Amino acid sequence: MPYLGGTLGIAIRRGAIPGLKDFLLHTRPDLQHNNSFENSMVNQFWEFTFQCRFKPTPSGWVENGGKVCSGDEDLEAVETEFLDVSDLRSEYNVYKAVYALAYALDEILKCKPGKGPFYKQSCATMKTLEPWQLVYYLERVNFTTSFGDQVSFDDNGDALPIYDVMNWLWLPDGQTKVQNVGEVKMSAFNGEQLILDGDKIFWNFKPKKPPQSVCSNDCPPGTRVVRKKGEPECCFDCIPCSEGKISNSTNSLECFSCPEDYWSSPQRDHCVPKKTEFLSYQEPLGICLTAASLLGTFICTVVLGIFIYHRSTPIVRANNSELSFNLLLSLKLCFLCSLLFIGRPRLWTCQLRHASFGISFVLCVSCILVKTMVVLAVFKASKPGGEASLKWFGVSQQRGTVLVLTSVQAAICTAWLISFSPSPHKNTKYHNDKIVYECVVGSAVGFSVLLGYIGILAILSFVLAFLARNLPDNFNEAKLITFSMLIFCAVWVAFVPAYISSPGKYADAVEVFAILASSFGLLLALFGPKCYIILLRPERNTKKAIMGRGIE
Template sequence: MARKKGEPECCFDCIPCSEGMISNKTDSMECTSCPEDFWSSPQRDHCVPKKTEFLSYHEPLGICLTTTSLLGTYICVIVLGIFIHHRSTPMVRANNSELSFLLLVSLKLCFLCSLLFIGRPRLWTCQLRHAAFGISFVLCVSCILVKTMVVLAVFKASKPGGGASLKWFGAVQQRGIVLALTCIQAAICIAWIVSASPAPYKNTEYHNDKIVHECVVGSTIGFAVLLGYIGLLAILSFLLAFLARNLPDNFNEAKLITFSMLIFCAVWVAFVPAYVNSPGKYADAVEVFAILASSFGLLVALFGPKCYIILLRPERNTKKAIMGRGSAKS
């Protein structure tokens, strides 16, 4: 009831309560605010639970991203099976089979970690999603970086007086470098979680009548360091591969690495502004898309040409054919 201006005290108007407030009593002079997780009904006579929004497995966007993630994982398993089955062939052996196996496993983890960004945010998913993402991608990029360094070391060793360079890139040293680079990212993630852990957050700033469930990163610096470390390794891999791109064809994996890292860097450079400008669940969708796009880029660029030769052009998967292309150009 709202008293009419300029009229006797007994004259009132019946007006609806404002949004977020209700009145369910006859002749009430005041409106009552709804609890935090509730909103007023259209009639303003009772409170109803606010609608919730997050990137769900049941909506079309979530279904597409989940399907793409599982498809990428399945393709990684198939490619890994192909490489294991043909591990004694020159194509697999010439391109550092052990690091190739590890790279495929890390790519599979990259695809799977995107699933942590889908569904209602929980404390453990908020903490695990970026840690799993950061460690998986550093493991992946570290393998690529070491493969590039080995390519350069092998070519340098083929020159007079360059044999000493190979002793720094034996199997044990390669594993050690990958492990050390990955442990640095793990330490960054642990420090981030301990100091300012990511956590679920109910955001009501976007819509008054809707609760947007999202993960706050806790520490923007921690998130920036995690992404920056991945970017540093990716740029270093790209530069080394670019320098080695003109080596003879029997060492031509550097060309594939150059192209794959170009795709990887382009995706993540485009990710940052898109992520900052995307509200709510769309920020998670942008990050998942960046993870899947960069993972598919690495998978197709690095392993597509090799699988083509192994499966469809077996006559080129011989030591004579591989060394012949190198000697023909040199």
């Protein structure tokens, strides 16, 4: 046992046969056929078990103290291996074989003439039963014993095998016990199976734990097998799957790529949907930009209300109230169009965001350009012989100029949308594990022409305002226009490289920031000083103060 203890081996399947012990206990010898005593197996067993002889006894048997068998002896009162049904192995195979034959005969008896499996759909009969007919039914036997074992035969006529895995157990008192620790079986549905109860196995060395295999451990899901050169096949390394690939089985030889919209989990054992990224209303950046846009819209509304309420005052009238109102409305549109850049891109938002942005800013810059030209025309008209210059800058001419300049931008946007319309796009190049939703401009030329046209008008306004900055006037609006256009141009000059270098949602954030920054710059530079005078310095809001003749 110091050497053989813990041995694992295979044994014929042990099973239980219901009712067998009761049947054996009711076994009785045959007392009616005296001439068959010597050939009766039961009688021989009886004599051996109870150490007696049936009549007629051999000569001298009784004289020498031998007992005569009566046939009424109690089998339960003796210990005999005959009654031990706890380790039925060969007997259990016989039991299954008999039942297989019984099931085959039962199917033969159930056969209905004209629906049989043989020639001309005939059936086999018990009187004329041929061995090959019985074999036909035996091949199709399939039943489960009360012990839970399946009994059937394969194509070669062999029974589906099932064996017990036995373990030699060395008890502390030195005795030996052989116990069942598992089973090996073949199933018609699950194939070959080895089932072991590791807790029952006795290991014959001090750790009392299963020995470590010289082979490598199984590679878990999320890894792949890489063989070690020059070593046995069971020696390998487990290499984790790379990003975007998974393996969902043990000892996988390859890792498989996830579908386009999926990415590997951290464990690399299954695919998960990729995260989506866009400038959202729920994230802090989107919330801040939305709040700034609404704040700018609110300030424009308040300033517009102040100008409408004080429309008859000199400072409002002196600064071309109609253009001022149009400018405030266009600034409000500029603030509101920034909201189209926030949220998940849709087809209509992609098409409207740049068109509304371009038209709103051209309307705004056009009003500023016309205001600058009016300032220059008024100064020129104040000189001798310059009255004719005002004819070219009347109210109708001002409206027409703003309309024509804005219509050009509208035509650019229309041509862009018809030829190469912007559209939403799922971009997977920025991040492997994310899907970035963005709007592709469709045509870089169209977008460049749109921005270029705004830039040309802004530069023209800045140049004219710069030339008129030193004109002799107590409230020279050209100075405010110069400062506002300087802010506007600086913001958009910085926007271009920042926009090009920003990926995904940050490009939208940069564009929104540029829109808001330039809009706030124009609003504060052009209307801040005027609101200050209207609300806090009303004494300067008089015709004499505007004309530079003192303050009432």
